[in-house]
Each structure stands twice: as C-alpha cells, then as structure tokens.
Amino acid sequence: MSNDNKKIVLTCAQPTGKLHLGNYLGAVKNWVALLKDHECFFGIVDMHAITMPYVPADLRRSTLECAAQYIACGLDPKDCHIFIQSQVTGHAELAWILSCLTPVGQLQRMTQFKDKSNKQNESISSGLLYYPVLMAADILLYNTDIVPVGHDQKQHIELTRDLAEKFNSHYSETFKVPEAYIPKVGARIMSLQNPENKMSKSDPNQNGTLYLLDDPKILRKKIMSAVTDSGSEIVASEEKPGITNLLNILSVASNTTVKDLEKQFQGLGYADLKKAVADAVTKMFTPIRKKYNQLIADKNYLNEILKNGADAAQKKAYRTLSKVYRKSGYLERGK
Ligand code: TYM
Numbered sequence: 001m002s003n004d005n006k007k008i009v010l011t012c013a014q015p016t017g018k019l020h021l022g023n024y025l026g027a028v029k030n031w032v033a034l035l036k037d038h039e040c041f042f043g044i045v046d047m048h049a050i051t052m053p054y055v056p057a058d059l060r061r062s063t064l065e066c067a068a069q070y071i072a073c074g075l076d077p078k079d080c081h082i083f084i085q086s087q088v089t090g091h092a093e094l095a096w097i098l099s100c101l102t103p104v105g106q107l108q109r110m111t112q113f114k115d116k117s118n119k120q121n122e123s124i125s126s127g128l129l130y131y132p133v134l135m136a137a138d139i140l141l142y143n144t145d146i147v148p149v150g151h152d153q154k155q156h157i158e159l160t161r162d163l164a165e166k167f168n169s170h171y172s173e174t175f176k177v178p179e180a181y182i183p184k185v186g187a188r189i190m191s192l193q194n195p196e197n198k199m200s201k202s203d204p205n206q207n208g209t210l211y212l213l214d215d216p217k218i219l220r221k222k223i224m225s226a227v228t229d230s231g232s233e234i235v236a237s238e239e240k241p242g243i244t245n246l247l248n249i250l251s252v253a254s255n256t257t258v259k260d261l262e263k264q265f266q267g268l269g270y271a272d273l274k275k276a277v278a279d280a281v282t283k284m285f286t287p288i289r290k291k292y293n294q295l296i297a298d299k300n301y302l303n304e305i306l307k308n309g310a311d312a313a314q315k316k317a318y319r320t321l322s323k324v325y326r327k328s329g330y331l332e333r334g335k
Pocket of ligand 1: 014023027028045048149152153186188189198
C-alpha cells in the first residue's frame, strides 16, 4: 500500500527525562504494532517540555536520548517519521489559530492543568494553560486519523476533536476529526509506591517508577519493594490497587490475560507475583537497553534520522498550514 492510501498515525512524548514503564506499555509498545499498516509520525515534543521549569542543557540531551529510546523500542526509522517538534514550522502557528477558538475556561478546567499547576509553587506560565491547544495543533497539522496514547491523554484528544469540529464548522471542512487509540490493558500504569497515582517521571518517590534504562538490579529492587495490599489473594479488584497494578504490568509484559494470571497465581504469595513481574520486566527491557547503548553512541546516525523525520513532517505540516491560512483569511505571501 502506498503511503497516500494509509491512515495517518501521530503521537508524541515529552523529552523530560527518560521513558518509563507507563510510557512503554501505555504508549510506545502499541505504536510499534501500528507501523506496518499506517503512515506514522512520532514527535518528540520539546516545545511542550518548556511549559514547566527546566534546564536547557538537560532538555538538549534528553531530546536526543528520547529519539534513541524510540528506536530502541522498535520504532524502525525505515517505517516511520521520527521528528523533533521545534524543528518543524507550523506547530506553534496552528496552535495560535486554534487558541483563538478555545475558551480560556475550558483550558482552566483541564485535569492535567489543574494537577500540574497545583504542584507548582512558582508562577504558572500561560504556556502550561495553552499546552492542550499546542497538542491539538500537533495532531491536526498532520491530518491524523489515529492518536495512540495512554489513558491520561484522553481529555486532550477530546479537546482536539472539539477544536477540529469547531474549525470545520466556522471556516468549512478542513480537518479530519482524529480518534484516540487507548489500549485495554496498560493504558494506566500506576506508581509502585503509591498505586493510587499514575507512574510518572516527576514522582517525588522515584522507587515507584521503572525506567526503560534502569539497571536490571535496580528494576528488581524497585519491583520487590512495591507496595501491596492487605490480604493474600492475588486478584485484580478496586480494593487491591497494588496487586491490580502488578497484574496489569505482568499481563501486558507476558501477553497473558489478567484472568489467566489470577488462575496461575492461585495459592501463591505476593512475593511470587513480584518475582514474576521482575523477571518479565527485566526480560522486556534488557534488549531495549542494549540497543539504546549502541544508538546513543552514534549521534551522527540519530541526527540524520531526525533530519529525515523533520523533512517528511515539514512537507505535511506546510500543506495543512497553507490550507488553514487560506481559510482563515490570510493573504498569500508575495501576492
Ligand atoms: P507524556 O510524555 O507524558 O507520555 C507519553 C505517552 O505515555 C503515556 N503514559 C502512560 N501510559 C500508561 N501509564 C502511565 N503511567 C503513563 N504515563 C504516560 C501517555 O499517555 C502518552 O501517550 N501530552 C503528551 C505529549 C503530546 C502528545 C501530542 C501526545 C504532545 N503532543 C500529540 C499525542 C499527540 C504527554 O505529555 O505525554
């Protein structure tokens, strides 16, 4: 099938630190499965990454590291376009136009804005408030059909769909209305130390977060000290968030349903479950870590991939942006 007939997939991750198990199981692992039958754009959103306080040198380093982790996870650059958001003109421009259609109140009510702004003591940037509009622009700029993400991005995709429909009805049919693609299991991996909260790079207790590049000994230690629940039965239920989280992780990592795992672990103890999770996660991450170490040593190769990715993304982005500019009533350049 030529790329022209394929459905378009776009999704992104922030290059703030290293990717963790939630990013992998909720997102990147599922992106790999879409490569064959779709035209895929995978962004590294460094413009989103500056909405919270950050250190420029760290951002520069972790942007390249994010590209190496994408490829190490199986996003073969021969089958997709990996690009850095700030290297493609159009994201911020489209975000501006969309922001003029977005009521401020709607942004102030977004769950992630409320969470992140509550955690921040210093003054909150308007970039953080407008974050979901930039994300809508990322998606709509590529005429995207499918956006594979974890559960935490659902509200952002709903806003994107609203904005696409709003623009289409204000100006005439322009954007496809994209669909979120959220996996049934793995879309919400929780912290190992506080299973009421999602696993996150910014968790103050880093023992709750398993990173793709963690040493196997560290992974095992974090998993063996995961918080569990009262009782001893190994079943997934609302009263057992710790065990449910471990079962979900093992389910995706071993490609076995939670129901089958419950049967398998009947009569066994929490330590047995943790050991099985540790084995499955280290087995899953070891080849990724090895591949990553090779890739990160070859900066020229990574820069070449990112240049090709940005070129392909730019072509698509220009096409959409000129259509949007025309419909918005902007005069064409040089006329
Ligand atoms: P980010 O960088 O926080 O996360 C990248 C992807 O990982 C998923 N994810 C999780 N899935 C399951 N369990 C978890 N604990 C977990 N934590 C993160 C996220 O859902 C996401 O799919 N706003 C986005 C980045 C973005 C974007 C976009 C995504 C910017 N523009 C356009 C899609 C399309 C974010 O902060 O993801």
